[in-house]
Amino acid sequence: MKEEKLLITKKGKPLSLRGRTFTGRVTKMSSQKTVTVEWSRLFYLHKYERFEKRRSRVKAHKPDWINVNVGSMVKIMETRPISKTKNFVILEVLDEGSKS
Structure with a gap:
């Protein structure tokens, strides 16, 4: 049986982490709580x-x-839909980007 990890949000609602894990670079910071992550594949x-x-x-x-920051390498994991376009959450920062 698969093990689910839980992450508690500010409002107290749990985010069950399940599904695929990706490593990518932050390319855009849309708002205070949303980032765009990009990775290459063949x-x-x-x-x-x-x-x-x-x-x-x-x-x-x-x-x-x-x-x-923009340029940081992060590890993201799939979760339940948080909004219309957000289905992932950042787990950890692997490498710091530029501080601009």
Whole structure:
């Protein structure tokens, strides 16, 4: 049986962490609690028998106790839908970005 981790939000509602985990770079800080995380992946083209580089972008929830900047490497995990476009939450900061 899979084990679910729980993360408590400011309003006291639990966020069950389940699903996939990704590591990416913060490219945009939309508001106080939302960041855009981007990572690259290789996609195989059967016709040309080659790989092409593609990128994935998702919006993630930034808890109050985590400080990130644009350019920071973060680890995110899937959770229940927090808003219309947010389905991920930041777990930890792996590398600090620029302080601008």
